[in-house]
Amino acid sequence: xxxxxxxxxxxxxxxxxxxxxxxxxxxxxxxxxxxxxxxxxxxxxxxxxxxxxxxxxxxxxxxxxxxxxxxxxxxxxxxxxxxxxxxxxxxxxxxxxxxxxxxxxxxxxxxxxxxxxxxxxxxxxxxxxxxxxxxxxxxxxxxxxxxxxxxxxxxxxxxxxxxxxxxxxxxxxxxxxxxxxxxxxxxxxxxxxxxxxxxxxxxxxxxxxxxxxxxxxxxxxxxxxxxxxxxxxxxxxxxxxxxxxxxxxxxxxxxxxxxxxxxxxxxxxxxxxxxxxxxxxxxxxxxxxxxxxxxxxxxxxxxxxxxxxxxxxxxxxxxxxxxxxxxxxxxxxxxxxxxxxxxxxxxxxxxxxxxxxxxxxxxxxxxxxxxxxxxxxxxxxxxxxxxxxxxxxxxxxxxxxxxxxxxxxxxxxxxxxxxxxxxxxxxxxxxxxxxxxxxxxxxxxxxxxxxxxxxxxxxxxxxxxxxxxxxxxxxxxxxxxxxxxxxxxxxxxxxxxxxxxxxxxxxxxxxxxxxxxxxxxxxxxxxxxxxxxxxxxxxxxxxxxx
Amino acid sequence: xxxxxxxxxxxxxxxxxxxxxxxxxxxxxxxxxxxxxxxxxxxxxxxxxxxxxxxxxxxxxxxxxxxxxxxxxxxxxxxxxxxxxxxxxxxxxxxxxxxxxxxxxxxxxxxxxxxxxxxxxxxxx
Amino acid sequence: xxxxxxxxxxxxxxxxxxxxxxxxxxxxxxxxxxxxxxxxxxxxxxxxxxxxxxxxxxxxxxxxxxxxxxxxxxxxxxxxxxxxxxxxxxxxxxxxxxxxxxxxxxxxxxxxxxxxxx
Numbered sequence: 141x142x143x144x145x146x147x148x149x150x151x152x153x154x155x156x157x158x159x160x161x162x163x164x165x166x167x168x169x170x171x172x173x174x175x176x177x178x179x180x181x182x183x184x185x186x187x188x189x190x191x192x193x194x195x196x197x198x199x200x201x202x203x204x205x206x207x208x209x210x211x212x213x214x215x216x217x218x219x220x221x222x223x224x225x226x227x228x229x230x231x232x233x234x235x236x237x238x239x240x241x242x243x244x245x246x247x248x249x250x251x252x253x254x255x256x257x258x259x260x261x262x263x264x265x266x267x268x269x270x271x272x273x274x275x276x277x278x279x280x281x282x283x284x285x286x287x288x289x290x291x292x293x294x295x296x297x298x299x300x301x302x303x304x305x306x307x308x309x310x311x312x313x314x315x316x317x318x319x320x321x322x323x324x325x326x327x328x329x330x331x332x333x334x335x336x337x338x339x340x341x342x343x344x345x346x347x348x349x350x351x352x353x354x355x356x357x358x359x360x361x362x363x364x365x366x367x368x369x370x371x372x373x374x375x376x377x378x379x380x381x382x383x384x385x386x387x388x389x390x391x392x393x394x395x396x397x398x399x400x401x402x403x404x405x406x407x408x409x410x411x412x413x414x415x416x417x418x419x420x421x422x423x424x425x426x427x428x429x430x431x432x433x434x435x436x437x438x439x440x441x442x443x444x445x446x447x448x449x450x451x452x453x454x455x456x457x458x459x460x461x462x463x464x465x466x467x468x469x470x471x472x473x474x475x476x477x478x479x480x481x482x483x484x485x486x487x488x489x490x491x492x493x494x495x496x497x498x499x500x501x502x503x504x505x506x507x508x509x510x511x512x513x514x515x516x517x518x519x520x521x522x523x524x525x526x527x528x529x530x531x532x533x534x535x536x537x538x539x540x541x542x543x544x545x546x547x548x549x550x551x552x553x554x555x556x557x558x559x560x561x562x563x564x565x566x567x568x569x570x571x572x573x574x575x576x577x578x579x580x581x582x583x584x585x586x587x588x589x590x591x592x593x594x595x596x597x598x599x600x601x602x603x604x605x606x607x608x609x610x611x612x613x614x615x616x617x618x619x620x621x622x623x624x625x626x627x628x629x630x631x632x633x634x635x636x637x638x639x640x641x642x643x644x645x646x647x648x649x650x651x652x653x654x655x656x657x658x659x660x661x662x663x664x665x666x667x668x669x670x671x672x673x674x675x676x677x678x679x680x681x682x683x684x685x686x
Numbered sequence: 687x688x689x690x691x692x693x694x695x696x697x698x699x700x701x702x703x704x705x706x707x708x709x710x711x712x713x714x715x716x717x718x719x720x721x722x723x724x725x726x727x728x729x730x731x732x733x734x735x736x737x738x739x740x741x742x743x744x745x746x747x748x749x750x751x752x753x754x755x756x757x758x759x760x761x762x763x764x765x766x767x768x769x770x771x772x773x774x775x776x777x778x779x780x781x782x783x784x785x786x787x788x789x790x791x792x793x794x795x796x797x798x799x800x801x802x803x804x805x806x807x808x809x810x811x
Numbered sequence: 812x813x814x815x816x817x818x819x820x821x822x823x824x825x826x827x828x829x830x831x832x833x834x835x836x837x838x839x840x841x842x843x844x845x846x847x848x849x850x851x852x853x854x855x856x857x858x859x860x861x862x863x864x865x866x867x868x869x870x871x872x873x874x875x876x877x878x879x880x881x882x883x884x885x886x887x888x889x890x891x892x893x894x895x896x897x898x899x900x901x902x903x904x905x906x907x908x909x910x911x912x913x914x915x916x917x918x919x920x921x922x923x924x925x926x927x928x929x
Binding site for chain 1 (some may be wrong): 740741742744745746747748749753754755756757758759760761762763764766767770771774775778779801
């Protein structure tokens with residue numbers, strides 16, 4: 141604080157990064173995995189691994205889902221239909237059945253129960269053959285809703301950590317004196333300097349991504365964290381603000397009339413919507429309020445992924461006559477569009493192929509950045525105790541805690557991820573609450589690793605956990621072959637790139653973890669000597685990648 | 687890149703001390719305590735004062751930015767999250783903790799005054 | 812070869828070549844590659860100019876692949892990947908850097924030509 145601007149920013153960078161580093165590591169790992177959440181879910185449903193079925197026109201897919209819902213939920217209040225995309229071949233549907241009449245005196249539950257189903261658009265039959273699993277959605281929700289706590293708390297915690305991260309990034313940039321001179325600098329085998337170089341490299345070389353992902357992450361929930369702008373502008377009228385900023389284009393509060401009326405055919409409505417939005421647009425979602433009722437309303441939204449912006453135009457039709465009621469999202473002001481683009485950048489729905497792979501790579505760089513930062517702090521702090529340690533003393537409680545948390549997070553989390561995938565294949569199909577059981581396996585594995593790491597944060601523990609994580613990941617294709625309908629070779633030959641890609645990425649991560657484990661074994665154990673830390677190519681870059 | 691602070695930190699002193707003098711949380715002299723209090727004050731100021739400043743900035747920007755109120759509401763919120771890290775950096779760059787706090791409170795007071803004026807005096811509230 | 816693959820290759824190779832050139836223009840990395848005490852000297856200017864050109868060409872290709880907005884995003888990702896590769900090469904195999912620079916530049920020029928002519 142007295143020492144000059146750069147030094148105070150260095151202090152700020154250290155502490156804003158360290159205090160929330162372990163939560164950030166979880167967020168980065170789960171978030172990076174989420175770029176491929178659809179592929180992960182697909183891998184976790186081996187019953188569906190046949191050759192990709194013939195694609196079906198969106199209109200046909202929509203009509204088949206409406207037919208299905210007319211059978212299963214004709215008196216529901218709302219139907220949500222998500223049409224297939226290139227990465228998600230099934231139609232996904234949610235509906236809330238009419239609540240049963242309550243016994244007298246019982247309280248109405250606050251949130252309606254939603255049922256869901258996935259439909260194979262080619263056959264019109266539900267894809268019920270697949271095992272129950274949350275799949276990649278669990279990892280996606282994990283990175284902002286955490287788990288075992290109300291979503292609201294989790295989002296505040298993650299938002300708090302995200303703000304710390306933003307401060308850490310900006311202060312890190314300010315404090316990095318030789319950001320251009322040291323752009324490509326990486327000096328392996330030089331102990332603390334190597335850790336610093338690895339931290340700098342993964343931070344600076346992916347800096348646009350890190351800045352973007354952190355700021356846009358906050359933007360996704362910004363009205364929850366900072367409602368004051370809208371409060372002032374709308375003089376406290378939240379309802380109007382929400383209606384304007386999240387345009388549903390229809391009357392969300394319309395009540396059912398109670399008189400039955402046939403639902404209009406959705407095909408022509410979809411055609412009108414596509415014509416209105418122009419060349420290249422596809423329908424993404426349909427929402428039907430009060431189907432088969434005189435007050436039915438059909439809202440059709442465009443599929444995301446065409447533009448950077450996450451805002452999708454929608455059109456709302458009368459559900460009986462098919463008359464157009466309203467359009468929304470066709471034009472947006474500069475600020476709303478900016479927010480849409482920022483939100484869209486975070487979700488990255490527009491990315492595919494090379495771009496999505498680059499997002500994933502940058503996310504991994506973020507994981508390594510956080511991990512090397514945490515480890516760097518431990519290495520630096522340990523040097524302050526070099527003399528004391530030589531005389532048989534102990535390190536401080538703080539350093540011991542950091543060491544333990546580092547093992548728990550950096551070595552433990554990969555074990556948890558891999559266990560989740562193993563559990564998906566090894567847990568018997570058809571048990572009650574199967575999705576939750578898989579998730580329990582994730583946390584159980586992490587819990588054991590974390591407790592072990594906190595109890596004994598020594599080099600040996602690092603070795604054990606890293607080797608275990610390496611084995612679990614590298615053997616994933618074997619588990620797939622033994623418990624699935626095919627194996628890696630068959631997946632490649634049949635063009636099932638998501639399954640093959642998943643297997644290959646797991647092998648890659650396993651190899652990286654193995655390299656890290658091997659490197660830990662090679663290092664000299666004495667803490668008093670300057671660390672002759674060898675950093676192998678795989679080790680430093682990918683050491684903490686999941 | 688990062689250098690030790692100009693005065694020897696308690697940790698540095700500890701490294702030179704005998705293994706029995708291990709406890710860091712007890713102040714190693716009054717300087718250690720002052721340092722910790724300063725850090726605590728700044729941390730509180732950064733987290734809560736920074737939020738206050740960002741919130742007030744969002745409020746005033748929502749009034750002042752041109753265009754529809756939806757535009758102003760969204761842009762003011764986006765900018766508030768630029769104000770926040772800047773406020774935090776100010777708090778830790780200021781030469782003393784007192785300066786840090788005052789440096790936050792003054793703009794807060796000014797922005798607060800603008801909002802009060804708007805809601806109680808101007809525009810028919 | 813299909814359009815997007817050639818385009819992706821052109822973008823990556825241009826950025827790789829660009830970063831290699833910029834890296835070698837720095838004394839420290841030039842020394843690692845060509846021996847201690849040597850420096851790029853006057854060639855440094857050319858290396859820097861060439862490097863910048865490579866990065867700009869990569870941006871142009873990315874915009875051509877996906878439009879201006881998404882192209883800029885793709886460019887950032889391409890630069891990140893290329894910079895990481897260059898940093899690793901300059902650290903672990905600096906002697907080969909000059910040859911790799913020549914190779915990537917050639918690939919880049921070929922891919923760019925294919926894109927431009929098709």
